[in-house]
Amino acid sequence: MCKPLIRQRFHKYKTLESPSKTANALRAGYEALDLLYSASQGDHKATSHITNLLSETEFARQKQVEVQRARSARVPVKPLSKKEQKRKDAKEHEKRTLTRHPQATSILSRPRPIVKGKRRIPVLVNARGIPFLRIKKPQPKFLSDVIRSRLENRWKRIRRRERLHAELDMAKVEDHWDSLTTGVERASWGHEIKASLTDVNEKIYETDARAKSLARAMWEVVLAEREKAAEEQKHQSAGK
DSSP: OHHHHHHHHHHHHTTOOOHHHHHHHHHHHHHHHHHHHHHHTTOHHHHHHHHHHHHHHHHHHHHHHHHHHHHHHHSOOOOOOHHHHHHHHHHHHHHHTSSOOTTOOOGGGOSOSOOSSSOOOOEEEEETTEEEEEOSSSOOHHHHHHHHHHHHHHHHHHHHHHHHHHHHHHHHHHHHHHHHHTOOOOOOTTHHHHHHHHHHHHHHHHHHHHHHHHHHHHHHHHHHHHHHHHHHHHHHHHHO
16 A cells, blocks of 8 residues: 555655755655654554554545545536537447447348338448448448458558569579579579469459459349338338
């Protein structure tokens, strides 16, 4: 209990510039050291004095907390501005949608046969090559994280491909130099680089192909949702 109190007082007085206040603080510090030393040597009076000081300090702190709470209760809460409220709502939305809902179904299972209220027709969005269906704004936090992760992975592969192309050009120069200087056929410097380049190209192609296939499937969902919405609108109009 002593250590946090000492740290608190140290931080409180570390910016003192007044010579008299500094002298008083140092004097109090030396007295505290003497008191702690006496207590460590078995002086019961010093130990009792330290215990009383800590109890009084804790009591004063609790009293101050109660006073501050009472003041806060009396002070009317200032309403948030539109900008602050919007920021607060956005943070709360991120917390609520940080993970996928356990009962959420695949977006490709739409359209739903029956919906409450007006049917929301999703919008097919292309996020730099990553397709997704936006039902409403703001979009869930976990969806934003998934899109960001896929974009980062794709960009890493593209940068790796560019680096491998540069390394392959250097390897060709090395191979040409070897042919001029040794005249002996040996394993190409670019053999492993070509293999890595083929691998990264295949991965980029596969992810792009999956994205295209997913985009087509999502577009079918949009068309089906539009058809459902038109049917529901027609039935509502006929019932009026």
